[in-house]
Amino acid sequence: MSLKKLLEFSEIIGKLKVTKRSGWVSHVGIDKPESVADHSLRCAILAMCIGDLTKADTEKLVRMLLLHDIQEALTGDYDLQAKNSAGISNVMARERVAVRDILSLLPAELERRYLSIWEEFEDQATLEAVLASDIDKIEMVMQAVEYEKEGYDPDKLETFWASAQDRIKTSMIRDLFRLLRDRRTVSK
Numbered sequence: 001m002s003l004k005k006l007l008e009f010s011e012i013i014g015k016l017k018v019t020k021r022s023g024w025v026s027h028v029g030i031d032k033p034e035s036v037a038d039h040s041l042r043c044a045i046l047a048m049c050i051g052d053l054t055k056a057d058t059e060k061l062v063r064m065l066l067l068h069d070i071q072e073a074l075t076g077d078y079d080l081q082a083k084n085s086a087g088i089s090n091v092m093a094r095e096r097v098a099v100r101d102i103l104s105l106l107p108a109e110l111e112r113r114y115l116s117i118w119e120e121f122e123d124q125a126t127l128e129a130v131l132a133s134d135i136d137k138i139e140m141v142m143q144a145v146e147y148e149k150e151g152y153d154p155d156k157l158e159t160f161w162a163s164a165q166d167r168i169k170t171s172m173i174r175d176l177f178r179l180l181r182d183r184r185t186v187s188k
Contacts, residue, residue, distance in 0.1 A: 009105040015073040016040065023079035024147065028156045034143055036072045040065060043132075043139045050135060050172065056128050060117065064132040067118045071098035080163070134173035137164040141180055148184065 016037040024033035043065040051058030069077075075091075075098045083091045099118055103111045121129050144160040161181070168174050 074098040
């Protein structure tokens, strides 16, 4: 492998550290929201723990959550409103091109392997993909709790709760959601 290409790959991925999660800005008005990298790190750590507690393939789950948003290094983060405005199919096509562009810097074997994991997440047809999607959502709710504790308007944060509640599929993550909701109710 060319170390020059690995460095280029790393520089592109590094953009995730400064790519802000846009929904926090557009819906809540948070001045300094978490970055995509912040989100991905906590997702990956949750995946490690949850994978080890379930029958899921932990390594695949962690890899999936490390890769699930890498396209945002090139596309930026689209909140749901921006996705709808641009057209969900258009956004999905841009994201697919971005993932391929980023991964093309890696050796062919890694490119295929990582693209396959990213596509598995997108297709949502395996236990790991469904669990990864649920972890992605519960991490968002965890962040909403933190913003609420910082004093941001709970009514503006409600959209994140509603979005996650309606889309979480696994019982363990639904249980985590209920624990967070119960904590929120107590703190309000």
